[in-house]
Amino acid sequence: MATKASRSAARLMMAPAVILLLGWMLVPLTMTLWFSFRKFLPMRGGDLGWAGFDNYARFVTSSSFWPAVYTTLLIVGGVLVITVMLGVLLALLLDQPIWGQGVVRILVIAPFFVMPTVSALVWKNMFMDPVNGLFAHLFKFFGAEPVVWLTDAALPSIIMIVSWQWLPFATLILLTAIQSLDSEQLEAAEMDGAPSLKRFWFIILPHLSRAITVVILIQTIFLLSIFAEIFVTTQGAFDTRTLTYLIFQRITDAQNIGLGSAGGIYAIILANIVAIFLMRIVGKNLDA
Amino acid sequence: MGRIQLNKVTKTFGDVEVIPPLDLTIEDGEFTVFVGPSGCGKSTLLRLIAGLEDITSGSIAIDGNDATDVPPARRGLAMVFQSYALYPHMSVRKNIAFPLRMAKLDQAEIDKRVNNAASVLNLTDYLDRRPGQLSGGQRQRVAIGRAIVREPAAFLFDEPLSNLDAALRVGMRLEISELHKRLATTMIYVTHDQVEAMTMADRIVVLRAGHIEQVGSPLELYRAPRNTFVAGFIGSPKMNLIEGEEAAKHDAHTIGIRPEHIAVSADEGPWSGVVGVSEHLGSDTFFHIHQTGLAETITVRADGEVSFSHGDRIHLTPRADVIHRFDAGGLRIA
Ligand SMILES: Nc1ncnc2c1ncn2[C@@H]1O[C@H](COP(=O)(O)OP(=O)(O)O)[C@@H](O)[C@H]1O
Ligand SMILES: [Mg+2]
Numbered sequence: 001m002a003t004k005a006s007r008s009a010a011r012l013m014m015a016p017a018v019i020l021l022l023g024w025m026l027v028p029l030t031m032t033l034w035f036s037f038r039k040f041l042p043m044r045g046g047d048l049g050w051a052g053f054d055n056y057a058r059f060v061t062s063s064s065f066w067p068a069v070y071t072t073l074l075i076v077g078g079v080l081v082i083t084v085m086l087g088v089l090l091a092l093l094l095d096q097p098i099w100g101q102g103v104v105r106i107l108v109i110a111p112f113f114v115m116p117t118v119s120a121l122v123w124k125n126m127f128m129d130p131v132n133g134l135f136a137h138l139f140k141f142f143g144a145e146p147v148v149w150l151t152d153a154a155l156p157s158i159i160m161i162v163s164w165q166w167l168p169f170a171t172l173i174l175l176t177a178i179q180s181l182d183s184e185q186l187e188a189a190e191m192d193g194a195p196s197l198k199r200f201w202f203i204i205l206p207h208l209s210r211a212i213t214v215v216i217l218i219q220t221i222f223l224l225s226i227f228a229e230i231f232v233t234t235q236g237a238f239d240t241r242t243l244t245y246l247i248f249q250r251i252t253d254a255q256n257i258g259l260g261s262a263g264g265i266y267a268i269i270l271a272n273i274v275a276i277f278l279m280r281i282v283g284k285n286l287d288a
Numbered sequence: 289m290g291r292i293q294l295n296k297v298t299k300t301f302g303d304v305e306v307i308p309p310l311d312l313t314i315e316d317g318e319f320t321v322f323v324g325p326s327g328c329g330k331s332t333l334l335r336l337i338a339g340l341e342d343i344t345s346g347s348i349a350i351d352g353n354d355a356t357d358v359p360p361a362r363r364g365l366a367m368v369f370q371s372y373a374l375y376p377h378m379s380v381r382k383n384i385a386f387p388l389r390m391a392k393l394d395q396a397e398i399d400k401r402v403n404n405a406a407s408v409l410n411l412t413d414y415l416d417r418r419p420g421q422l423s424g425g426q427r428q429r430v431a432i433g434r435a436i437v438r439e440p441a442a443f444l445f446d447e448p449l450s451n452l453d454a455a456l457r458v459g460m461r462l463e464i465s466e467l468h469k470r471l472a473t474t475m476i477y478v479t480h481d482q483v484e485a486m487t488m489a490d491r492i493v494v495l496r497a498g499h500i501e502q503v504g505s506p507l508e509l510y511r512a513p514r515n516t517f518v519a520g521f522i523g524s525p526k527m528n529l530i531e532g533e534e535a536a537k538h539d540a541h542t543i544g545i546r547p548e549h550i551a552v553s554a555d556e557g558p559w560s561g562v563v564g565v566s567e568h569l570g571s572d573t574f575f576h577i578h579q580t581g582l583a584e585t586i587t588v589r590a591d592g593e594v595s596f597s598h599g600d601r602i603h604l605t606p607r608a609d610v611i612h613r614f615d616a617g618g619l620r621i622a
Contacts, residue, residue: 187340188373192387192434193361202386206377 029268036261043255055262064246071155072242076223078159079166080216086163087170087215088208092200094171095178105175112168116228123161124150124233154238161229166222170215177211178204217278224271243267289351290364290441290474291316292337297346299332299498306332307498309346314442314476314491316351319468322478323485323521324495330478333495334444337476338367350441361390366435367444370451372427374419374434380406381415384433391438405433408467425456432467442474449484461487482522486510494518516618519544525574525589527612530582540613540621547574547589549607552596557603561586563596577604 039051059065094105111119127134128149136146149157181204189199225244234240236249247267251260292314299307306329314320322330335341337348339360347356355363366387374383384405388398406412409429419427428448435443445464449457465488468475479485485492486506494501494509494517502514506522513519519527527544535543551557552575561580566573570592577586588604596602613621 182371182373184369184371184373185375187360188367188369188434189375189386190340191338191360191365191367192438193390194386195361198390203375206375209377 032261032264032268034261035257036265038258040257040261041255042257051258055258056265059250059259059262059266064241067239068241068243068246071239072224072244074155075159075162075226075242076220078156079162079223080219082159082163083166083170083219084212084215086167087174088205088212090167090171091174091178092204094175108171109168111164112166112172114165116165116226117232119165120161120229120232123157123164128157150233151238154234154240158229158233158240161233162223162226165229166219169219173211173215174208177208181207213278213281217275217281220274220278221271224267224274243270289316290314291351292442292474292476293349293352294337295347295349297333297336297348298344299329299336299341300344305498307336310498310500312493312500312503314474316474317472319465319475319477319488319490320493321485321489321491322476322493322495323482324480324501325521326480328495329498330480330495331446332498334367334446334476334478338365338444339363340367364441365444366438366440366442367446368428368431368435368448370447372419372431372451374427374430376419379416379418380411380422380430380433383419383430384411384437387434387438401437402433405437408436409433424452425460428452428460429463432464436467436471440473442476445475445477447479448477449479450481457484464488483524486522492522494521512620513544513612514620516542516544516614519612519614519620525587528583528586529614530586532582534582535613538611538613541616542614542618544612544614545606546610547587549610550586550588551605551607552588552590552594553603553605554596554600555603557605559586559604559606560601561604563598563600563602566596566598568592575602577602580604 036055037051037053039048039054040046041048090108094101094108098104114122125133130136130146130148133146133149135149139146147153185203185207186199189203194202226242227244227248230236230240230242230245231248236242236245241249243263244267247260247263250256250263254260294310294312296309296311297307298305298309310333322333324330332341336343339355339358343356347354349355350358350363350365375386378386381402384402385398388401393401402415403412406415409432411426411429411433414422414426414430419430422430428451431448448464449460452460461484464475464477468488477484477488489506491503492506492509493503496517502509502518504512509518509522513522513527516529520529523546525547527546528550529542529544531542535541559580559582561577564576564578564585566575572592573590573594575588575590575596577588578584580586586604615621
């Protein structure tokens with residue numbers, strides 16, 4: 001794609017896709033922006049006119065706002081820590097030559113293909129049910145009192161469910177990264193007197209840093225908007241109301257489109273701050 | 289100290305025997321070159337000595353102590369890999385210091401040794417760079433630096449120059465030889481390039497399919513190759529091997545005559561043929577002669593000023609005192 005002609009041809013051919021994507025993004029964005037400045041209560045009089053920054057002020061001063069931000073950060077942070085750490089471990093394991101490697105790898109990837117709603121329901125009913133769940137049976141087998149997961153440990157439960165979904169993604173990316181490590185580097189380190197833990201720390205981990213940043217970047221963007229897992233389990237109760245879920249409640253439960261839209265705009269700003277912040281890290285990493 | 293003994297060492301990968309039983313002793317301070325065609329097991333042999341591969345049977349002793357089951361880090365050997373295997377996220381200084389850090393030396397000693405190695409290898413100005421910012425030759429030197437700071441009993445090199453361009457290769461060849469003279473440490477050097485073997489080695493080990501074909505000094509191998517394989521492998525251009533009637537005149541199945549031991553002349557000599565391609569190197573000219581009735585092609589080295597054209601019929605005179613004779617099994621007849 002070096003010549004001027006080929007470059008403009010490329011632009012022309014990419015144009016439909018770009019325009020479609022832009023429209024797809026711009027229409028809802030503009031509508032959200034528009035509604036966020038309106039007092040719009042569908043069941044209580046409809047569009048009641050211009051609201052200025054009222055919605056924005058009310059959204060952040062509401063007593064639910066900061067707890068929702070805190071919950072969001074806990075879920076995102078918790079899932080990131082779990083998926084990255086377990087992902088590195090699993091990738092190291094899967095990199096070993098084992099019997100039935102292909103099948104094991106497919107099994108490890110499988111959770112990624114389960115829809116969030118389905119996986120949350122499976123966890124809720126098959127594992128975490130306090131009477132019939134597998135965990136309850138396990139606890140009873142050892143003579144312990146079953147934990148009522150989604151009530152007593154709601155946030156950790158959701159973190160667990162979401163981590164289970166995202167672990168395959170992290171593992172996959174990290175596994176390809178591990179496989180791209182030149183084995184002579186490890187052999188050199190071995191001859192230099194580094195035992196396996198030190199080889200991991202000084203050679204493998206630095207080699208993985210770029211892949212880890214990519215995993216964190218992509219997961220953060222998706223994790224900020226998790227919804228189904230909360231909707232089918234706790235419905236936002238027991239301190240599991242994230243920012244996304246709060247916006248949803250403002251619109252459906254409180255029937256306040258304006259307030260919800262203002263929350264949406266905050267969420268967009270938050271996501272972009274995270275994205276810019278992470279892009280910089282990745283950019284730096286890719287330069288080095 | 290670095291005397292390495294291999295006793296009946298074998299190595300198999302699955303059912304494939306890469307190294308059949310092999311005995312070899314490498315004396316302390318010696319520069320030994322393993323040479324042989326690609327895939328003959330040179331790297332495998334080196335990795336067995338390093339401990340990066342487990343030997344299938346036999347034993348390895350370093351300085352008289354059995355090292356067969358000693359892990360690589362404690363064999364006291366340093367290896368320079370073909371890919372250099374530098375740690376890309378560490379500066380040159382950290383790369384060179386890495387083995388010392390792993391050995392938990394104190395910082396002052398580490399700095400002293402790193403700076404010393406850097407000045408020996410002309411790397412002082414590059415200590416704070418990453419390997420990615422260095423040229424091939426500099427990376428090679430960093431890899432060597434990382435090896436010498438450990439003060440190992442022996443150095444192992446696996447085709448260290450094969451990724452460098454021709455001019456740099458000649459330079460590094462000299463530097464490594466120089467280093468060997470200065471350190472007087474045992475070095476084992478693997479290459480498929482017989483020129484590297486001839487120019488650097490105290491002793492050459494010629495390998496074919498895991499077998500040792502011959503061990504000896506470069507000149508021993510040049511003067512008295514033990515069989516036709518070594519005869520064809522050592523020396524450049526290759527020795528001419530002639531079978532049939534001409535060989536029978538010398539009571540041999542095959543005779544060998546090196547290109548530099550044949551004189552060319554426009555009008556006299558016992559052999560004659562037609563000039564094919566001539567390679568002019570300036571100092572020398574190599575003629576490839578066809579239709580001699582002896583072999584497909586006879587290669588001849590002549591002075592750079594000698595000039596024949598493609599298609600000329602010329603005459604050849606072999607030097608009678610340097611004709612090598614081999615029997616039907618390819619072995620040298622004394
Ligand atoms: N890890 C391995 N598994 C199976 N075969 C191998 C392995 N390493 C080397 N070999 C085989 O052993 C032979 C010798 O290889 P190598 O020692 O790398 O040759 P060289 O260094 O002389 O080119 C080759 O035929 C190669 O295919
Ligand atoms: Mg090799």
